[in-house]
Amino acid sequence: MSEPSFSEALRNATWSAHESAEGEGYLKALMAGRLSAEAYGEMVAQHYFAYVALDGVSRALAGDPVAGPFVFPELYREEALVRDLETIYGSGWRSRIEPSGPTEELVARIERTVSWPGGYVAHHYTRYMGDLSGGQFIRMELEKIYGYRKDGGVDFYRFDAVGSLPRFKNDYRSRLDALPVDEAEKARIIEETRVAYRLNTEVLTDLGRLVRAEPVA
Numbered sequence: 001m002s003e004p005s006f007s008e009a010l011r012n013a014t015w016s017a018h019e020s021a022e023g024e025g026y027l028k029a030l031m032a033g034r035l036s037a038e039a040y041g042e043m044v045a046q047h048y049f050a051y052v053a054l055d056g057v058s059r060a061l062a063g064d065p066v067a068g069p070f071v072f073p074e075l076y077r078e079e080a081l082v083r084d085l086e087t088i089y090g091s092g093w094r095s096r097i098e099p100s101g102p103t104e105e106l107v108a109r110i111e112r113t114v115s116w117p118g119g120y121v122a123h124h125y126t127r128y129m130g131d132l133s134g135g136q137f138i139r140m141e142l143e144k145i146y147g148y149r150k151d152g153g154v155d156f157y158r159f160d161a162v163g164s165l166p167r168f169k170n171d172y173r174s175r176l177d178a179l180p181v182d183e184a185e186k187a188r189i190i191e192e193t194r195v196a197y198r199l200n201t202e203v204l205t206d207l208g209r210l211v212r213a214e215p216v217a
């Protein structure tokens with residue numbers, strides 16, 4: 001059998017971490033329609049802080065040979081997240097939200113990758129490939145549950161400017177396969193992707209407090 005490509009190796013090495021992220025109680029309750037729009041908004045708020053950090057590093061590393069191929073302005077999420085937060089909480093959204101402890105840890109970790117392009121790729125992959133994959137399923141469920149349409153509510157999960165998502169994801173995997181780094185750096189990127197999954201899962205675990213606070217229908 002031929003050696004797996006880097007994109008395959010990365011996916012294989014992190015798929016069990018994916019399963020625990022996916023199985024988080026908060027996401028399960030959200031997908032079951034058991035949370036209020038405000039409790040959904042708490043996740044949107046945490047995304048807001050993480051993507052301001054991630055997209056900030058993207059801008060800083062746009063010219064870098066390792067990170068640059070992953071910088072796509074059409075993926076930037078801040079504007080979509082602001083529309084979603086306005087829809088959920090109204091114009092006073094900014095004073096309603098704050099980063100949780102796990103989000104602060106994730107943001108600090110993302111910000112550090114401004115001096116480590118390989119680490120940036122790990123965080124970018126973990127978030128955006130997820131948003132472009134399972135995120136599309138999450139969006140469809142949220143549309144059904146809360147009745148959101150275009151222009152606010154679930155715009156975070158809309159990537160209209162990207163075009164065909166399967167084509168984009170294939171191209172993304174080719175870019176992972178073409179990373180100009182040696183085997184040791186590839187191993188470090190896989191390790192950082194595990195860390196990224198862990199930190200993102202901790203953000204969701206912390207949001208689990210909202211599940212307990214919500215009445216079960």
Ligand code: HEM
Binds near residue numbers: 126138197
């Ligand atoms: C209800 C929750 C979720 C569902 C149903 C889900 C589902 C999926 C599915 C079906 C794929 C495969 C798509 C494909 O092969 O093209 C996928 C890929 C992915 N997901 Fe999720 N996911 C969820 C949550 C998450 C979370 C919380 C994260 C990370 C924070 C995440 C990160 C990823 C990544 C990075 C990939 C790309 C894997 C690869 O092909 O290399 N997902 N997800």
